[in-house]
Amino acid sequence: MPPHGDILMKMTPFRLTAVLALLVSPAISAAADYPEHPISMIVPFAAGGPTDVVARSLANEMGKVLKQTVVVENKTGAGGTLAAGYVASSKPDGYTIFLHHTGMATAPALYSKLRYDPLKSFEYIGEVVDVPMTLMARSDLPPNTFKEFVDYAKANGDKINLANAGPGAVSQLCGSLLQQAMGVKFTTVPFQGTGPAMTALMGKQVDVLCDQTTQTLPHIAAGDLKFYGVTTPERLKQLPDAPTLDEQGLKGFDVKVWHGLYAAKGTSPEAIGKLNEALKVALKAPAFVDRMEKLGAQIVSEDRQTPESLQKWLQAEVAKWGPVLKAENISVN
Incomplete structure (x- = not known):
């Protein structure tokens, strides 16, 4: 049997076009029909x-x-x-x-x-x-402002439980950078996601959480958690009166x-x-x-x-x- 290339070379232009169309049409059809489910x-x-x-x-x-x-x-x-x-x-x-x-x-x-x-x-x-992040605390944690929280953290150190969404999560990264910037060491408590971490914060099982605005803005509006500041250098459009951590002393702090x-x-x-x-x-x-x-x-x-x-x-x-x-x-x- 002659090679496929020889067969194609012997075809008339019309037959060659028809065969090539049959060869490529399934791929073209699949691309055109995507997505089918x-x-x-x-x-x-x-x-x-x-x-x-x-x-x-x-x-x-x-x-x-x-x-x-x-x-x-x-x-x-x-x-x-x-x-x-x-x-x-x-x-x-x-x-x-x-x-x-x-x-x-x-x-x-x-x-x-x-x-x-x-x-x-x-x-x-x-x-x-x-998504910018915010620093939140359980409703009954003694400090009411970030400045008060800094003093409280330096006095209590690892007695403070800092929640995060688990190893590698941005909340962990934010928490680590926060401790470094403040010069303190908290006790970290990992969860499988910020959803469970937020539930624990609401239930007063942990003290502090650095979390995204997608989850924290409703709580800030409701006032059922304490809010210490925004983690980006610019204030949020949704919270124009809320100071950033950068404004409150953590110069250059920027996590989003x-x-x-x-x-x-x-x-x-x-x-x-x-x-x-x-x-x-x-x-x-x-x-x-x-x-x-x-x-x-x-x-x-x-x-x-x-x-x-x-x-x-x-x-x-x-x-x-x-x-x-x-x-x-x-x-x-």
């Missing part, structure tokens, strides 16, 4: 936590654009690395996407053994929102959470393109904009909503946080 959006933290809140609002709006349901699935554990490993090893067909925050960049420095490489195991869809959307490495450019377009439309949806506004989340500018921008940002964040974490001797294994 629901998409899973994996969230690496507990339901009810700040990243979960962003995910559910985003999934709802992206589903409208894609004309398919986007189902949020919470896969918790190990500071988000279990979920990241799950997505990295998933079928690269565009039906499993991943919303993660700053923890994507800190994982290489925190974990000596990862099932994935944050920079090489994923396709990039785009950045989503930035950024979120990106990913898919498994090898996901087709066509699927990534459709997902990116759905992301861009979702970020402009009035319901999403209103929801983020109320939560204190800041939607990223259009130039950051691209795969290329997210890739460059992640590379820069890995390079930024790696030396910081190593210098602080912060690691998980």
Whole structure:
């Protein structure tokens, strides 16, 4: 039997065009039809936590654009690395996407053994929102202001229980930097997500928590927790009268959470393109904009909503946080 190339060379232009169309049409059809069934959006933290809140609002709006349901699935554990490993090893067909925050960049420095490489195991869809953090305390903790809290912390030290969302979480990073800046050492209490950590704070089982505005603004408005300040240098639009920690003496203190959307490495450019377009439309949806506004989340500018921008940002964040974490001797294994 002659080689396939010889057969094609002997065909008339019309027959050659027809055969080539048959060969490539399945791929074209698959790209045109995507998505044909629901998409899973994996969230690496507990339901009810700040990243979960962003995910559910985003999934709802992206589903409208894609004309398919986007189902949020919470896969918790190990500071988000279990979920990241799950997505990295998933079928690269565009039906499993991943919303993660700053923890994507800190994982290489925190974990000596990862099932994935944050920079090489994923396709990039785009950045989503930035979320400032706030320093909160249980309602009956004696200090009423941050200045009073600093004095109280220096006098009580490790008697203060500082909650976080588990190893590698941004709340842990924020708490570690806070202790360093204040020159104190608290007793840290890890939870599986900031949702459970906030529940413990509300129940007065822990004393302090550094958490995202997506979860804390309702409590600040209700006054059922004590609020000591914002962790970004700029005041929040939603809390114009609330001073930042930088203003209150922790000069240069700046911690916020950024979120990106990913898919498994090898996901087709066509699927990534459709997902990116759905992301861009979702970020402009009035319901999403209103929801983020109320939560204190800041939607990223259009130039950051691209795969290329997210890739460059992640590379820069890995390079930024790696030396910081190593210098602080912060690691998980």
